Amino acid sequence: MRQRHSDYMHWAKTQSRARFNLATSGVGSFPLAELPVQPALEINGDSTYGYAHLQGAIAAKCGVDPDCVVAAAGTSMANHLAMAALIDPGDEVLIEHPAYELLVSAALFLGADVKRFPRAEENGYALDTAEIRRVLTPRTKLIVVTNLHNPTSVLAPDAVLRDIGELARSVGAHVLVDESTWTRFTRIRRGRRTGWVRSSS
Ligand SMILES: Cc1ncc(COP(=O)(O)O)c(C=O)c1O
Numbered sequence: 394m395r396q397r398h399s400d401y402m403h404w405a406k407t408q409s410r411a412r413f414n415l416a417t418s419g420v421g422s423f424p425l426a427e428l429p430v431q432p433a434l435e436i437n438g439d440s441t442y443g444y445a446h447l448q449g450a451i452a453a454k455c456g457v458d459p460d461c462v463v464a465a466a467g468t469s470m471a472n473h474l475a476m477a478a479l480i481d482p483g484d485e486v487l488i489e490h491p492a493y494e495l496l497v498s499a500a501l502f503l504g505a506d507v508k509r510f511p512r513a514e515e516n517g518y519a520l521d522t523a524e525i526r527r528v529l530t531p532r533t534k535l536i537v538v539t540n541l542h543n544p545t546s547v548l549a550p551d552a553v554l555r556d557i558g559e560l561a562r563s564v565g566a567h568v569l570v571d572e573s574t575w576t577r578f579t580r581i582r583r584g585r586r587t588g589w590v591r592s593s594s
Contacts, residue, residue: 395482396501401494418467418573455591468573471592473499476535479567479590480505484534487525491518493543496571500537518545522556533564539571546574562588 405416425434438444443464452459465471472495480486482504488497490509500507510524520538529536536557540549554570561568572593 395504396498399495399498402498465592468571468592469495469499472496472569472571473502475569475590475592476500476503476505479569480534485530485532486535486537487528487533488537489520489539489542491544492537493539493571493573496537496539500535505535506532512542512545512547518542518547520549520553520557522553522560525557525560529560529564529566531564533561533566535567535569536561537569537571539573541572541574543571543574548575558588 405414409416425436426432438446442448443462445459447464448459448462451462451464455462463471463474465474476486476499480500480503484505485508486500486505487508487510488500489512491512492509497507508528510521510528512518512520512524520542525536538549538554538557540554541547542549554568558568567588567590569590569592572591575593
């Protein structure tokens, strides 16, 4: 049966009473009139496949073709769109453990056969390609990682990500890298090869 509920998101959005709530990442609404921008700022326009100015600016920043950019309302929606485009019910999806819970819930919602691979505490929560190879099969359609790793903030070296890309390519799978926190605090690395999907906010 498909999972239709994320316990973590329900708790994060409705139950936390923390004064400083680090579980949500949304920006509070703010009137445009109170921002130091031109009052005539044009924020609308033709947006059949996304707002062209925004698509172009993101593409330029990431060093990719604007056709490779899909705007979403946050990383969670981007992850959902990417998974929905790449996997069918029953497809095998490999997700790191521990992981950002919503990545697992989204894959289960789409009917994926989710397998986990560990990022071990004794290994500093590093991404370990040997652990991925252990669970990879010819049925694998997607490998999902976070970078920086949520919940530990560990950064994955480019060389390791490249090795994961090669593993995925060997079975015709894609890699989804959720860079939600990476791009918030650092400069974006430019252009990646076919088979990679990056999501960030
Ligand atoms: C790894 C990861 N992915 C996705 C999200 C959710 O991002 P958004 O609020 O942009 O949907 C978060 C939020 O903290 C996150 O840490």
